[in-house]
């Protein structure tokens with residue numbers, strides 16, 4: 001393997017813990033350098049996810065970049081050229097750049113931004129996602145927003161207290177939240193963030209408070225959730241892994257908050273007494289605790305709370321019942337409800353309820 005190939009392999013491998021799209025990046029954790037990428041998340045085809053610098057002087061207890069202490073770094077010109085070659089060969093369709101902070105955060109952030117600027121100057125018009133590093137200058141954040149389709153800063157944990165338990169260098173309020181507000185200001189609706197679920201022994205109730213604040217204040221387009229994995233050589237190498245289902249429950253809960261308009265209180269009501277999700281779909285747990293919904297009279301909001309009914313099916317139900325009564329499950333299917341997930345949670349008026357069951 002040539003030195004250039006070894007560098008690319010090392011620096012793409014180091015970036016694999018940044019999640020861009022639920023499930024998919026985790027699925028490809030061992031794949032390098034190109035990663036299948038979801039167009040839903042704003043990308044295109046194959047994404048090259050890569051680190052600018054492979055080492056970091058910070059001390060985040062869960063981080064593989066810090067432990068790897070890689071000797072490899074790209075210069076902005078090198079990374080731009082490497083990506084453009086892969087792009088021209090059809091091996092990469094988009095670029096995501098993150099970085100360790102070997103010395104000074106401003107130097108690393110300048111390198112990231114300069115790479116983006118070179119690519120744009122050289123005529124690259126495709127997808128570009130630039131990571132904003134903790135403590136970055138506001139002017140660099142603005143420059144990143146100017147050249148990128150998407151920018152992001154990882155909050156990683158839900159509070160300052162929790163960050164203190166895993167990092168002695170980063171300051172949650174100043175290095176993360178303040179920068180995230182600048183990110184939101186520079187690219188409203190075009191930024192995302194990531195939480196590493198379970199890294200700091202936080203409860204899901206704590207994450208819920210954080211997520212509620214995120215969507216109320218800085219309004220990221222997406223929050224990505226990755227289940228904590230202990231990595232050899234890190235300070236948390238003996239810490240238990242977070243089960244993958246817990247991150248999945250977070251994607252489901254987040255969707256209910258963002259797309260279905262459920263309240264944080266409703267989401268919190270399905271957690272156990274210690275403030276953790278059970279391993280069951282939150283929407284199913286909520287529905288199991290409520291009386292069945294009469295599909296002929298239910299409001300939009302009540303329809304959306306039925307498992308198996310999303311906004312498209314709810315709209316079709318309203319449309320259909322405006323013309324004629326929905327008499328049974330066959331009618332409901334004809335109205336656009338797929339599968340049988342809704343069946344235990346609906347009635348058709350006149351006492352046609354079905355026994356409640358719990359699906360997970």
Ligand code: SF4
Nearest residue numbers: 056058060063066100
């Ligand atoms: S700042 Fe922390 S999480 Fe980021 S690369 Fe450095 S050690 Fe890792």
